Amino acid sequence: MTETQGQRLNEIIKFLSVYLHGKDKALRLSLITFFSKGHLLIEDLPGLGKTTLAIAISKALGLSFGRIQCTSDLLPTDITGLSIYKKDSGEFEFHPGPIFSNIVLVDEINRATPKTQSALLEAMGEKQTTIEGKTYKLPKPFFVIATQNPVEQFGTFPLPESQMDRFMMKISIGYVSREAEKEIISGGSRREELYAIEPMMNSDEVMQIQRDVKGKVYSSSKIMDYIMDIVEATRNTKYILAGISTRGALALNATAKTNAYFHGRDFVIPEDIKELAEHTIPHRVIFREEYDSLDKKEIVRSIIDRIPVPA
Amino acid sequence: MKSKNMLNYGARLKIETLVKGFSYAIGLVGFLSVARETGFIYNLLFAGLCAFATYREYKLNFTVPRWGINIVSVLLIALALIRITQDNMVVPALESLIALLGVKFLEEKRFRDYMQIYAISIFLLAGSALLSLDMLFLAFFFTLIFLITMTVVLLACYSEDSAMELQFSTAVKILSRAFLITLISIPITVMFFIILPRTNYPLLNFLNRASSGLSGFTDSITLGEISDIFEDNTVLFRAKMNRVDDKYLYWRGIVLEHFDGRTWRNIGAPENIKLWRTDLRGERISQSIFLEPYNNRYFFGLDKPIYVRYPRSKGFDDLTFSLSENIMRKIKYDVISSLSDTMPARKEEANRYLQLPMDKHGTLSKIKELADSITGNKKGEAAVNALLGHLTGGMFRYSIKGMPVTKKPLEEFLFARKEGSCEYYASAMAVMLRLSGIPARIVGGFRGGDYNDLGGYYMIPQKYAHVWVEAYIEDKGWKRIDPTPAGSGGPTVKIRKGFMLKLKLFIDSINYYWSVAVINYNLEKQINILGGVMHAFKQPSLKFEMDKKTLAELGLFIIAVPAVLGLLLALLRRKRQTIEEGLLSRFLSVMERHGYKKGRAEGLEEFISKIADNGIRESAAMFVSKFQRFYYRDMKIGKDELKKLDDIIVEAKRRRADSNR
Numbered sequence: 001m002t003e004t005q006g007q008r009l010n011e012i013i014k015f016l017s018v019y020l021h022g023k024d025k026a027l028r029l030s031l032i033t034f035f036s037k038g039h040l041l042i043e044d045l046p047g048l049g050k051t052t053l054a055i056a057i058s059k060a061l062g063l064s065f066g067r068i069q070c071t072s073d074l075l076p077t078d079i080t081g082l083s084i085y086k087k088d089s090g091e092f093e094f095h096p097g098p099i100f101s102n103i104v105l106v107d108e109i110n111r112a113t114p115k116t117q118s119a120l121l122e123a124m125g126e127k128q129t130t131i132e133g134k135t136y137k138l139p140k141p142f143f144v145i146a147t148q149n150p151v152e153q154f155g156t157f158p159l160p161e162s163q164m165d166r167f168m169m170k171i172s173i174g175y176v177s178r179e180a181e182k183e184i185i186s187g188g189s190r191r192e193e194l195y196a197i198e199p200m201m202n203s204d205e206v207m208q209i210q211r212d213v214k215g216k217v218y219s220s221s222k223i224m225d226y227i228m229d230i231v232e233a234t235r236n237t238k239y240i241l242a243g244i245s246t247r248g249a250l251a252l253n254a255t256a257k258t259n260a261y262f263h264g265r266d267f268v269i270p271e272d273i274k275e276l277a278e279h280t281i282p283h284r285v286i287f288r289e290e291y292d293s294l295d296k297k298e299i300v301r302s303i304i305d306r307i308p309v310p311a
Numbered sequence: 312m313k314s315k316n317m318l319n320y321g322a323r324l325k326i327e328t329l330v331k332g333f334s335y336a337i338g339l340v341g342f343l344s345v346a347r348e349t350g351f352i353y354n355l356l357f358a359g360l361c362a363f364a365t366y367r368e369y370k371l372n373f374t375v376p377r378w379g380i381n382i383v384s385v386l387l388i389a390l391a392l393i394r395i396t397q398d399n400m401v402v403p404a405l406e407s408l409i410a411l412l413g414v415k416f417l418e419e420k421r422f423r424d425y426m427q428i429y430a431i432s433i434f435l436l437a438g439s440a441l442l443s444l445d446m447l448f449l450a451f452f453f454t455l456i457f458l459i460t461m462t463v464v465l466l467a468c469y470s471e472d473s474a475m476e477l478q479f480s481t482a483v484k485i486l487s488r489a490f491l492i493t494l495i496s497i498p499i500t501v502m503f504f505i506i507l508p509r510t511n512y513p514l515l516n517f518l519n520r521a522s523s524g525l526s527g528f529t530d531s532i533t534l535g536e537i538s539d540i541f542e543d544n545t546v547l548f549r550a551k552m553n554r555v556d557d558k559y560l561y562w563r564g565i566v567l568e569h570f571d572g573r574t575w576r577n578i579g580a581p582e583n584i585k586l587w588r589t590d591l592r593g594e595r596i597s598q599s600i601f602l603e604p605y606n607n608r609y610f611f612g613l614d615k616p617i618y619v620r621y622p623r624s625k626g627f628d629d630l631t632f633s634l635s636e637n638i639m640r641k642i643k644y645d646v647i648s649s650l651s652d653t654m655p656a657r658k659e660e661a662n663r664y665l666q667l668p669m670d671k672h673g674t675l676s677k678i679k680e681l682a683d684s685i686t687g688n689k690k691g692e693a694a695v696n697a698l699l700g701h702l703t704g705g706m707f708r709y710s711i712k713g714m715p716v717t718k719k720p721l722e723e724f725l726f727a728r729k730e731g732s733c734e735y736y737a738s739a740m741a742v743m744l745r746l747s748g749i750p751a752r753i754v755g756g757f758r759g760g761d762y763n764d765l766g767g768y769y770m771i772p773q774k775y776a777h778v779w780v781e782a783y784i785e786d787k788g789w790k791r792i793d794p795t796p797a798g799s800g801g802p803t804v805k806i807r808k809g810f811m812l813k814l815k816l817f818i819d820s821i822n823y824y825w826s827v828a829v830i831n832y833n834l835e836k837q838i839n840i841l842g843g844v845m846h847a848f849k850q851p852s853l854k855f856e857m858d859k860k861t862l863a864e865l866g867l868f869i870i871a872v873p874a875v876l877g878l879l880l881a882l883l884r885r886k887r888q889t890i891e892e893g894l895l896s897r898f899l900s901v902m903e904r905h906g907y908k909k910g911r912a913e914g915l916e917e918f919i920s921k922i923a924d925n926g927i928r929e930s931a932a933m934f935v936s937k938f939q940r941f942y943y944r945d946m947k948i949g950k951d952e953l954k955k956l957d958d959i960i961v962e963a964k965r966r967r968a969d970s971n972r
Contacts, residue, residue: 218943218944218945220942220943220944220945221945222942222943222945223943265939266944267939267940267943267944268943269914269915269916269939269943270914271914271915271916271917274914274917304912305910305912306912307912308911308912309911309912309913309914309915310942310943311891311895311915311938311939311942311943
């Protein structure tokens with residue numbers, strides 16, 4: 001069963017890559033984050049297809065999609081929604097905000113004020129939101145894709161480190177290859193077509209896969225030890241000031257399980273962790289100032305390359 | 312191209328043939344090492360079985376059923392057990408082993424059968440060492456070690472892949488390695504050669520207290536020198552005989568007749584020309600005594616020994632027997648004793664036992680006063696009994712601790728402390744007797760013994776050493792008098808019972824049989840060399856008076872001990888590997904032989920994805936996917952799965968050859 005489901009996921013990736021030229025890897029990482037019940041942070045320049053990626057995922061999986069464009073005057077209620085007095089009934093009626101969607105794209109999250117950011121991040125963490133004293137459950141599955149622009153610094157509110165930890169992975173899409181870009185230019189944007197694609201799954205199936213990943217993929221105590229080795233290494237290395245948190249360790253395990261599932265295995269191997277390490281680790285540790293200018297992925301890789309695998 | 316292949320094929324050796332051939336050779340060496348001692352029938356049987364087995368191996372295509380072989384083996388062992396007697400243990404056992412080996416050859420051999428053949432061969436060689444130990448043994452020994460080392464290497468390969476073929480050059484390489492291992496093992500073995508056959512010789516004796524303050528037999532008695540005596544549990548001799556009443560258990564060793572005030576010495580009785588004393592009455596008891604080397608020359612026998620059978624043993628008029636030189640190795644001799652407590656003697660002879668030292672401190676006159684007051688008007692036996700009564704009457708206490716170190720030990724004992732060891736009692740008694748005009752002498756030996764029902768012998772440890780007195784009584788002769796209070800916790804007979812004693816006796820019977828087995832085995836030379844080494848270390852100034860040989864042996868000892876320890880450690884570390892780890896390390900070593908080394912931080916899939924050779928990568932991937940399924944799911948690898956995985960490894964091992972062709 002696992003293998004066929006794993007295959008189906010790979011088919012989805014294959015299918016979507018028609019619309020997302022050369023973004024296979026980003027797509028794969030996004031899906032891994034999604035099925036690990038985590039949230040994704042994409043750090044990239046504008047115009048590289050972040051929105052397209054989010055739309056593609058939501059459409060292919062048959063899920064609802066909401067989008068929030070962050071600006072400095074964005075209020076928390078703009079995200080969560082608000083109650084409006086209805087004159088005819090004489091009651092307040094709740095109008096849900098864009099966060100009440102399965103997949104929420106939060107564009108340029110670092111432009112929002114800290115107050116709005118924290119409202120969003122609370123919703124991400126608790127999978128519920130509280131408006132005027134009333135708690136509303138968010139739909140399931142719930143997946144946030146936040147983006148931020150690494151270059152633009154003026155008038156932004158960078159996410160504090162503690163908030164970064166709430167994202168399971170941080171990826172960047174990067175420029176596509178010359179060939180792929182040529183194809184995009186000649187064919188034009190295919191976002192319109194994306195809206196028209198038939199969903200390949202429904203939300204029930206999606207949640208079943210999420211449950212399978214959690215419950216049926218076996219993570220041996222050897223793997224746990226390996227994870228602990230990595231965690232300890234990040235806490236003891238000279239490059240890093242604050243190592244991986246317990247939440248981070250959980251994220252390493254969860255993403256590794258999903259990765260194994262994608263590979264058609266029902267058990268985790270060290271490669272599942274190593275493969276994702278440069279997306280799961282760098283954003284959740286604080287590097288010492290003197291090493292801040294170095295390539296953080298490289299540092300993480302060098303740390304992991306010194307940790308012996310169980311076999 | 313074809314001719315080259317043909318040539319290659321010709322130079323290849325089937326590993327099965329090699330293993331079989333060498334196994335037969337090992338068995339043969341084991342057999343030859345004992346063939347001189349074992350019976351002709353058995354030798355013939357072995358030769359027949361061996362020839363038949365070889366014939367079956369190459370010509371016949373039938374297998375002897377395993378159950379049949381097992382039944383025959385059990386019968387052979389039973390036969391050996393029936394034939395073994397106490398005096399003849401080794402040869403029947405070896406003969407049964409030979410037959411067992413022959414039967415073993417007949418079997419359709421698996422790994423353990425080969426190992427059994429090697430084990431039996433080693434047993435045979437070890438057995439041959441019990442019968443005779445000459446240079447030929449060494450030759451057999453090294454041949455066997457060499458062959459077994461090499462064959463075990465081959466066997467390890469064989470058990471992995473029974474169809475394996477070896478290149479001639481590889482076979483030669485294994486051969487030379489095995490030879491090297493044998494060479495390295497020689498110095499270590501030489502060490503054991505010196506020690507092993509005599510393990511019950513107190514090798515670590517030099518660690519003991521240097522003073523002679525141990526209880527035990529001595530050829531002179533000095534009073535007032537040592538304050539504490541420590542009990543020495545080492546067995547001095549074992550006497551194979553029927554059980555007798557405890558009251559007869561006086562083992563006569565030496566007679567001391569000259570006293571100088573502190574020390575009793577033996578100055579030599581006339582040699583007894585009459586070998587058989589027929590004038591002694593009492594039950595005749597014969598004993599076979601197994602005496603440990605003890606740096607003295609006296610034979611022990613149940614009081615009164617009248618005949619000792621041992622080459623060059625001399626008997627004396629006072630019924631003591633000795634050699635002219637010290638007894639430096641385990642010996643066995645036969646004694647006939649008469650269980651009589653008196654021994655007829657003429658009065659003229661007895662009169663030389665009245666000697667007394669000069670009365671320097673006035674001690675003797677004091678003692679004489681005491682003796683006179685005790686004996687009063689009594690004469691002869693009555694006087695003896697009166698004096699004995701003084702010592703055993705309860706006024707005196709037995710003690711081996713806190714004895715006075717003094718110049719006037721007897722005075723101290725008789726008038727002040729009134730406690731001491733048997734030496735004090737005997738001295739005091741003898742001196743008082745002599746002062747009263749009664750000839751007296753001190754007899755040194757042992758009192759008591761633990762009877763071992765299992766082996767039918769008495770075990771006499773050093774701590775049972777004892778001295779008593781013989782007094783001359785007119786018309787009767789020498790009468791044994793033991794003035795040491797009985798039941799006072801001394802070396803007089805204590806009837807010990809209970810589990811510990813039984814255990815001790817049981818363990819000792821093993822020792823006893825060992826003594827019986829190696830009794831004629833002359834090794835004192837080797838022991839002396841070792842003793843010399845120990846002795847040199849014992850000297851405070853550490854004088855190196857050893858010859859080159861001794862030094863070399865010492866050096867070897869120093870090298871061998873860490874080597875053996877290291878080897879043991881390595882073995883232990885190997886043991887700790889789980890099945891999975893063992894499997895993985897086998898796989899990785901095969902990959903390494905192909906030139907692919909996995910990094911420590913590299914995952915298995917990561918590792919195999921880098922393998923360039925398609926064939927090797929394919930089998931590696933097969934192994935990894937199967938292996939991971941067990942390893943990372945924390946599942947035990949079953950026997951069948953293990954076999955499959957091993958097969959994959961073997962296949963991967965051969966990949967290179969295939970792709971090279």
